[in-house]
Structure formats: C-alpha cells, structure tokens
C-alpha cells in the first residue's frame with residue numbers, strides 16, 4: 001500500500017480540466033476543507049424518503065451522500081421538480097473521519113465491493129424517471145451506488161445523474177452508468193463542487209429546464 005497520505009493520493013485522481021479550473025492545489029485545499037466539514041457538519045442520517053406533494057411527473061431523486069453536499073443538492077432538485085426523494089444507505093455506515101473514509105473507499109473500489117444497502121422506500125421500480133446523485137469518490141460514484149444500480153435495474157427508463165466533487169466533476173461516472181445501465185435513456189448530468197452546492201440553485205434550474213424536466 002502506498003505510504004502517501006489519502007488527500008495526496010486523491011489528488012492524483014483529479015482529471016485535469018482543459019480550462020485549468022481544477023488545479024491540484026485547489027483540490028488539496030478543498031480536500032482539507034472537506035475534512036473539516038466532515039468533522040463539523042451534523043449528520044443528517046435518518047432523513048427519510050417522502051411522497052411528492054406536487055406534480056412530480058413520476059420522478060424519484062435517489063442519492064448517496066456522506067458529508068451532506070449531495071443530500072443538499074438532491075433536496076434542491078426535489079424542491080424544483082416536486083419529485084420524491086430516496087437515500088441509498090449503506091447498512092454499515094462509513095467512518096466520519098476523513099482519512100478513514102478515503103482509505104476505505106479506495107479499498108472498496110480496488111476490490112470492486114458491493115456494500116450492502118438498506119431496502120429503499122419508495123420503490124424505485126414505481127418511477128419512470130430516476131435522478132441519481134452521488135459524490136465523486138476516486139473518480140466515479142461510491143460503491144454503494146453500484147449496489148443500488150445492480151439491485152434496482154433501470155432498464156429502459158430515464159436516468160439523470162448529478163454529482164458533487166472537489167475538482168473531478170463527473171469523472172468517469174457517466175461512462176460507468178452507460179456500462180451498468182446500457183438500455184437507460186441517460187440524460188446530461190449536472191456537477192458542482194460540494195462547497196458551492198448552496199449557491200447552485202440557478203444552475204440547477206437552468207439544467208432541469210434545458211432537459212425539459214421542469
């Protein structure tokens with residue numbers, strides 16, 4: 001195993017952006033801020049899926065979130081679309097310590113693990129359009145999202161990815177979605193830095209309206 005510290009290893013995963021918006025230094029700084037956030041942001045576990053109260057066009061917003069950024073983005077999409085919300089919850093929660101979760105996620109990805117997840121309510125099978133939200137972990141979505149996709153086949157339905165990250169954007173997650181859900185109608189994904197989720201509503205709105213979902 002490498003002796004490098006996890007944030008240093010993470011930095012190697014960053015895909016350089018042509019416009020130079022994602023520098024290694026930026027990600028390292030964000031990773032450090034992320035560590036503070038993980039330590040201080042209260043856990044919102046226990047958040048339950050709830051029924052849509054407005055015309056949600058049969059949409060379910062499924063998400064995984066460890067430190068809360070993706071959860072807040074999912075809530076924003078829920079408010080704007082009126083869809084229902086459901087969380088992917090690993091049966092064994094990840095550690096809150098940043099270095100520990102980084103290392104654990106790396107090992108899970110290396111051995112192509114499928115961490116067990118809690119049964120999901122509402123049932124994704126009842127929806128025509130599935131949003132799928134996740135943080136970028138080591139260049140793609142966390143392994144519990146693989147578990148979700150394999151245990152709830154999307155088939156030919158519409159799949160709309162959204163992602164929070166600290167520089168790598170969607171990484172290779174859309175490629176992985178195409179591979180795992182070859183028949184799905186995969187729409188253009190949305191990405192935002194985790195630290196910018198709270199100001200992202202106008203961009204989220206523009207993306208949803210471009211896709212004709214609001």
Ligand SMILES: Cc1cc2nc3c(=O)[nH]c(=O)nc-3n(C[C@H](O)[C@H](O)[C@H](O)COP(=O)(O)O)c2cc1C
Nearest residue numbers: 065066067068069070135138139164166167168194
């Ligand atoms: C295990 C782990 C791996 C990560 N890997 C990356 C990465 O490869 N690229 C990146 O830009 N950000 C990476 N990040 C940063 C997260 O994608 C970012 O902080 C995200 O907003 C966290 O979302 P959450 O609060 O919903 O868990 C990683 C974070 C963790 C904990």
